[in-house]
Amino acid sequence: MANAREILSRMNSVRDTRKITNAMYLISSNKLRKSKQMLEDTEPYFYTLQAVIQRILRHIPDIQHPYFSDSRLKNEDEKSRALVVITGDKGLAGAYNHNVLKAAQDWMERGANHHLYVVGELGRQYFAAKHMPVEEQFHYTVQNPTMHRARRISSVLMEDYESGKIDEVWILFTQMVNSLSEEVQLKQLLPLQRESFQNVKIPVSMIQEEIQMVPTPQAVMDHIVPNYVTGFIYGALVESFCSEQNARVMAMKSASDNASALLDELSVQYNRVRQAAITQEITEVVGGAKAQRKKEKIG
Amino acid sequence: MSSFSLRIIASDHVFYDGSCEILTVPAHDGPVSILAHHEAMMMATQEGEVRFRPAGSTEWQEAVVGIGIVQVVNNRALMVVDSAERPEEIDVRRAQEALERAEEQMRQKQSLQEFKMSQASMARALSRLKGSRHYQGL
Numbered sequence: 040m041a042n043a044r045e046i047l048s049r050m051n052s053v054r055d056t057r058k059i060t061n062a063m064y065l066i067s068s069n070k071l072r073k074s075k076q077m078l079e080d081t082e083p084y085f086y087t088l089q090a091v092i093q094r095i096l097r098h099i100p101d102i103q104h105p106y107f108s109d110s111r112l113k114n115e116d117e118k119s120r121a122l123v124v125i126t127g128d129k130g131l132a133g134a135y136n137h138n139v140l141k142a143a144q145d146w147m148e149r150g151a152n153h154h155l156y157v158v159g160e161l162g163r164q165y166f167a168a169k170h171m172p173v174e175e176q177f178h179y180t181v182q183n184p185t186m187h188r189a190r191r192i193s194s195v196l197m198e199d200y201e202s203g204k205i206d207e208v209w210i211l212f213t214q215m216v217n218s219l220s221e222e223v224q225l226k227q228l229l230p231l232q233r234e235s236f237q238n239v240k241i242p243v244s245m246i247q248e249e250i251q252m253v254p255t256p257q258a259v260m261d262h263i264v265p266n267y268v269t270g271f272i273y274g275a276l277v278e279s280f281c282s283e284q285n286a287r288v289m290a291m292k293s294a295s296d297n298a299s300a301l302l303d304e305l306s307v308q309y310n311r312v313r314q315a316a317i318t319q320e321i322t323e324v325v326g327g328a329k330a331q332r333k334k335e336k337i338g
Numbered sequence: 339m340s341s342f343s344l345r346i347i348a349s350d351h352v353f354y355d356g357s358c359e360i361l362t363v364p365a366h367d368g369p370v371s372i373l374a375h376h377e378a379m380m381m382a383t384q385e386g387e388v389r390f391r392p393a394g395s396t397e398w399q400e401a402v403v404g405i406g407i408v409q410v411v412n413n414r415a416l417m418v419v420d421s422a423e424r425p426e427e428i429d430v431r432r433a434q435e436a437l438e439r440a441e442e443q444m445r446q447k448q449s450l451q452e453f454k455m456s457q458a459s460m461a462r463a464l465s466r467l468k469g470s471r472h473y474q475g476l
Contacts, residue, residue, distance in 0.1 A: 084347050084348065088407075091409055186349055190455070263382050266405055266406065270418075
């Protein structure tokens with residue numbers, strides 16, 4: 040068994056660590072409150088925008104447009120694909136970053152020609168350490184998601200897409216399912232998939248309305264799609280930010296709880312060791328005194 | 339006057355959700371007004387002013403909006419925009435600063451992508467300034 044002093048210094052170090060994790064817990068729960076509000080404000084926009092785009096895709100007449108999947112006739116393995124990866128700026132957020140990076144790895148194994156667009160310091164370091172070329176980094180964009188930053192990211196993507204440098208745009212972000220669980224989401228932003236809505240069964244009785252595009256379907260798509268990409272990126276940034284804070288709150292809470300449990304255990308151990316030391320000392324004193332008395336009697 | 343339901347959703351809040359009699363939006367080729375029972379339509383809008391009159395009211399309501407989409411289906415209008423503000427909420431100084439910043443960037447040599455970005459931010463600043471000036475009656 041370790042001696043009393045060792046246990047004491049261990050307890051001190053655990054106590055110090057608990058102070059740090061507790062402070063981080065408080066900070067991130069404060070940030071979580073802020074980001075939850077932000078998420079609540081953005082969710083109507085995020086989901087409505089997706090619903091509108093889906094409706095367009097259901098009703099779009101057969102037009103050739105660069106934003107549609109059948110516009111680039113290339114073989115699957117010739118296509119260069121871009122992935123926007125949204126990670127956190129810092130670690131200590133449980134499995135949050137690992138889940139995203141693992142999903143990014145899986146995605147990269149699916150094809151050869153890939154370009155990475157990394158948002159978040161942790162992702163940048165991860166790919167730099169693995170010597171994977173990163174197309175573009177967006178610094179300090181995760182901490183405070185704004186529409187301005189989403190516009191910057193989307194303008195880079197749209198430019199590369201329109202110039203033909205990339206043929207597909209994917210995005211990887213983390214979505215809050217509820218306050219206890221979150222999921223990594225991989226979505227294809229561009230080109231828009233016309234097929235993906237055809238397996239939805241339409242009841243016979245439903246009247247298929249005709250939607251007029253003003254002035255022309257072409258012009259509507261020209262304006263709506265870049266806007267949709269920006270909106271989607273903004274929504275994804277907010278979702279990820281909120282998930283990161285949530286993951287950190289949970290990780291720090293369990294770390295603090297663990298530290299407390301460890302301290303309890305250590306203090307029991309320390310008391311036992313201390314008691315053993317006292318008992319031993321008494322036994323030694325008593326034994327010494329007895330021996331002394333015996334000596335006197337004989338002498 | 340018959341009315342239709344209108345929802346204006348900005349990226350950071352729901353601006354309006356209710357019924358309205360007439361809605362005017364900034365389309366790319368000038369303002370377009372929408373009345374009740376409009377045919378199903380999808381339209382892209384640009385930065386500018388949106389005006390609408392809630393059902394049963396004689397007062398017009400105004401909003402300065404960013405680029406977005408208007409969709410009219412089944413007598414329901416849905417407008418999804420970047421941003422929407424009431425003219426009285428606009429921070430004129432911030433808009434002015436943004437305009438000056440954009441102008442400065444436009445003067446410098448920049449890539450096509452940077453040019454598009456500053457052009458867009460210039461359009462936003464201008465439309466916000468115009469909206470607030472309109473409100474102040476200037």
